[in-house]
Amino acid sequence: MRALSEALPLRTTAVWGEYREAKAIPHRYGECGGAMLQYDRQRTQFVWADHAVQSVDEVLVGGQPAGNWVWRNTTDSTGQPIALVEFDQPVDEGVDLLARGRGKLHPTRGTLIESPADVLWDMLTNIAGRGLAESQFAEFRAECEQAGIIVGGSLQDSAQAARGAAVDLCRSIGARFAPDARRIAFLWPGGAAATASLATIEPPHVLEARQQHADIVTELTVRYRFEEGEPREALAVEAPGVVARYGRRPAEHVAPWISSARVALSVATRLLQHQARPVWSVAINGIERELRIGDKVTLDHPVLPLGGEHRVIGREYDAELKRTAVSIAVPVGDTPAVSLVRQSTRLTPERYAGVSVDTRGTQRLLTVYASDGSPAAGAAVVLDGAVTRIADGAGRVEFPAAVMPVGAHTLTIRTADGAELVVGVTV
């Protein structure tokens, strides 16, 4: 069995007889998108996933939807199942190729793996070789199902530890991953209470409770639907009743495994309902039994006279003294009303006659096309009559956003064969 601290053993393109560069072959789950990997020398075949998938729904070439392709589940040169996209013509060198679709199928049920519990099981058992039974994830699966949470995302970092991948997945949806817990993972904060309280925290347990102003959040932005490490969508929720008392206190939640606005809103609401309230971080010592992360305890202590059942979110067990020290988080006050205040989508490349314009970070990325639709390598692009760039082999040039700010611009394009085109674009 492999340690959770070891990297996920993802296959790389080096397993194929010929490859361009050694890159991890991704595992795709749920509804997701990501770059394809060149599979043949002719540049007509590209691999989207290192397993069979439910479907490939859309292919983008240079940021634009393409139609001259088919996909199929097949096996690669090693006999391993892969999802392959094949074009009817070679794709130009250097052009970004991205596919969107529905990923891995459950090995026995044959259904799309999209429950966080099933993704976690596949990740830990089938990829990392942890030997965990699927039944160990049943409660987490039921909890996610009850909350309506499904995920979509990719595993494509061969240097990432299994634990890091599991934590990323759970953190995305507001869950805790704890391999030594009775339930391996559970939604937190919130989530369904499925276990009975195992201990009552009362004197003489030593207890210290701390509440910090910096922990209060009144507006939460969730970034989700990731492709190639970049979020394509975001939404923000606010607790307006809390702003009056604490002022506006924004925070961000990065969710690479959320791929739908419905799930993003649900997770954002649950997280903000917790974070917009004062939360006591409580440390408790000397409990005369073993408690694990996720277990429930009942609070009945004069130092924090709040009562109620709370989940253990950290623990230390002394096997010699048979005593556990735990930490819990206790929110106080009414659950605040939370409302959606903003929803945004990353701009996709705008296509004009002869050129497409995309924004990546602080750069405007332009791809120039010849009249036959192929990238215009070597074309000169003059921005607003002032700044000139020469296109690379894929027809691409970049201008800093500071030089090409939001607004209307004129591009004068001179291709290598002497043709000239003047295009008005707006960014």
Added chain:
Amino acid sequence: MILLRIAGDPARNFVRNREARSLAEPKEAAHELLVGVSPIRSGDENANLSITLQNAAGQCSALFAMRPSTGAAAVLYDDAGERFAGIVTAITLSADSCTLEVQS
């Protein structure tokens, strides 16, 4: 004489002894729970201090548990007037004491 006043509804005043109650607004309650005030620390860090209050009988737990005063304005007064003003950034409750951290 030292008094710590935390704004809010109601405002909370903390003093070391009965004599210091005279520093508080007449209509506001003053709790004789103040045990100590740390030196005011400043320099590279944001100016701050810590206030220690009694909590042996759970008095501060009763005051702060449900409605912690974090984020509220706090002012420290002595005989000469205002000595430090800031906001309560953290509250720690334990079996015998309560610590308030105040930053400018």
